[in-house]
Amino acid sequence: MKAFMDDQFLLNSDTAALLYEQFAKPMPIIDYHCHLDPKAIYENKPFRNLTEVWLYGDHYKWRAMRANGIAEEYVTGGEGVSDYDRFLAYARTVPMAIGNPLYHWSHLELKRLFGIHEVINEKNAPVIWEKANQVFVGSGMTPQELVRLSNVRVVCTTDDPADSLEYHIKLMEEDRHGFQVRPSFRPDKALEINRATFLPWINRLEEASGYEVSDYSLLLKALKERVDFFHRTGCLLSDHAIDTVLYADATEEQAAAIFAKALRGEPVSLEEEAQYKTFTLVYLSRLYADHGWAMQLHIHAHRNNNTAMMGRLGPDTGYDSINTGSLAGPLVRLLDSMENNGGLPRTILYSLNASDNDVLASIIGSFQDGTIPGKIQLGSAWWFNDTIDGMLAQMKSLANMGLISRFVGMLTDSRSFLSYPRHEYFRRILCNLLGDWVESGQVPADMELLGSIVEGICYRNAEQYFRFGSDSASIKVQAEVAQ
Numbered sequence: 001m002k003a004f005m006d007d008q009f010l011l012n013s014d015t016a017a018l019l020y021e022q023f024a025k026p027m028p029i030i031d032y033h034c035h036l037d038p039k040a041i042y043e044n045k046p047f048r049n050l051t052e053v054w055l056y057g058d059h060y061k062w063r064a065m066r067a068n069g070i071a072e073e074y075v076t077g078g079e080g081v082s083d084y085d086r087f088l089a090y091a092r093t094v095p096m097a098i099g100n101p102l103y104h105w106s107h108l109e110l111k112r113l114f115g116i117h118e119v120i121n122e123k124n125a126p127v128i129w130e131k132a133n134q135v136f137v138g139s140g141m142t143p144q145e146l147v148r149l150s151n152v153r154v155v156c157t158t159d160d161p162a163d164s165l166e167y168h169i170k171l172m173e174e175d176r177h178g179f180q181v182r183p184s185f186r187p188d189k190a191l192e193i194n195r196a197t198f199l200p201w202i203n204r205l206e207e208a209s210g211y212e213v214s215d216y217s218l219l220l221k222a223l224k225e226r227v228d229f230f231h232r233t234g235c236l237l238s239d240h241a242i243d244t245v246l247y248a249d250a251t252e253e254q255a256a257a258i259f260a261k262a263l264r265g266e267p268v269s270l271e272e273e274a275q276y277k278t279f280t281l282v283y284l285s286r287l288y289a290d291h292g293w294a295m296q297l298h299i300h301a302h303r304n305n306n307t308a309m310m311g312r313l314g315p316d317t318g319y320d321s322i323n324t325g326s327l328a329g330p331l332v333r334l335l336d337s338m339e340n341n342g343g344l345p346r347t348i349l350y351s352l353n354a355s356d357n358d359v360l361a362s363i364i365g366s367f368q369d370g371t372i373p374g375k376i377q378l379g380s381a382w383w384f385n386d387t388i389d390g391m392l393a394q395m396k397s398l399a400n401m402g403l404i405s406r407f408v409g410m411l412t413d414s415r416s417f418l419s420y421p422r423h424e425y426f427r428r429i430l431c432n433l434l435g436d437w438v439e440s441g442q443v444p445a446d447m448e449l450l451g452s453i454v455e456g457i458c459y460r461n462a463e464q465y466f467r468f469g470s471d472s473a474s475i476k477v478q479a480e481v482a483q
């Protein structure tokens with residue numbers, strides 16, 4: 001029997017252990033997609049206790065607590081419930097979560113960031129709380145300290161096009177944090193023409209742009225200006241939630257007529273929505289390609305399933321699931337249209353539905369163009385797939401049909417400053433997979449080759465692919481220009 005989560009955790013062969021220790025572990029982290037709050041990073045207010053940093057913003061943990069029968073006031077907070085009560089409720093939940101990645105993540109978070117090695121359960125809860133409090137006494141633990149402690153070089157947040165990027169600019173001006181914080185351009189509200197958020201968002205865009213967006217040509221102009229502004233502020237990635245993949249041919253005139261209808265508050269049919277989205281997304285992809293950005297498409301989430309809880313807590317609180325739906329047909333036509341209208345940008349395709357892995361892994365091969373290694377990527381196992389099985393399935397699909405060696409690797413996708421051990425989890429699983437291939441004679445024991453592939457997937461591929469190489473001084477110059 002192996003020891004519980006020791007140095008050999010998930011490393012089942014000597015080769016795997018060597019690859020992890022020598023090549024994966026020393027690599028810094030590039031978190032090229034997350035939902036950390038740039039204001040929280042800038043203000044750097046210390047966390048006062050373990051509950052604040054561990055449980056306040058993490059919907060993965062909330063979901064497990066609800067599944068364990070914990071009442072909502074202990075999950076997201078409520079009158080008369082102390083932070084210790086919430087911590088205790090989670091400590092009771094963790095043992096029930098064996099087999100779920102949360103079980104491993106939670107232990108890794110305490111081990112790596114607080115030096116706490118107790119098994120998490122109700123019995124050990126008081127001693128864990130006590131030990132953690134020793135870390136928080138005095139000046140406490142700040143967001144920036146947690147990022148530095150995790151050896152993170154780049155953090156890419158997820159930002160609305162109408163955002164002022166005030167905190168990104170301030171962080172760049174200060175330029176003394178030891179890591180880069182870059183925005184990512186996430187224009188979902190511009191595309192979701194049938195949602196209640198659409199018209200209020202147009203008003204926000206008007207405020208950011210300084211003029212009335214009274215027709216479609218002005219929308220395209222405003223979006224282009226926001227892309228330019230994000231670019232000057234260090235942005236190198238965009239991101240789209242594509243919950244349902246749609247494709248419908250449309251001319252600019254048709255898209256303009258649909259936009260005009262929406263502005264007048266008239267209903268837009270599903271076919272019109274598809275036309276508007278297709279034309280606008282293809283237009284945006286051209287801008288991304290022109291700026292050398294990577295375009296991320298996050299496909300097949302089914303969101304806000306529980307309307308009562310959506311009303312109470314809002315989105316991203318643990319009420320989403322995996323979507324099904326037509327994928328190959330519309331996606332291929334969308335990518336092809338982008339390719340024929342200015343050229344595909346660097347593109348990363350993620351699906352929340354693991355049964356889409358092979359479909360996506362084969363599609364990416366149809367659009368590689370020989371200009372950039374791994375130009376079209378199969379995105380890392382995302383959200384409900386961020387599990388041992390999910391990561392293995394994603395990496396095996398990619399290896400089977402493309403080049404795993406060119407993979408840009410893991411991200412956190414998280415809202416919590418404690419999530420960086422998820423990279424360690426991924427790296428151990430990666431090294432174990434390569435170790436298995438060596439041990440079973442499928443791959444030569446060429447440590448120079450394998451070591452450089454591991455370093456690439458853990459860090460260097462992302463650095464090159466996204467062009468993060470520019471030092472923070474040059475980002476600072478860009479930020480000044482941005483003002």
Ligand SMILES: O=C[C@H](O)[C@@H](O)[C@@H](O)[C@H](O)C(=O)O
Pocket residue numbers: 035241298301316382383412413414415
């Ligand atoms: O890992 C889960 C994430 O935090 C999840 O909330 C996000 O992936 C979000 O839905 C998004 O669309 O970007």
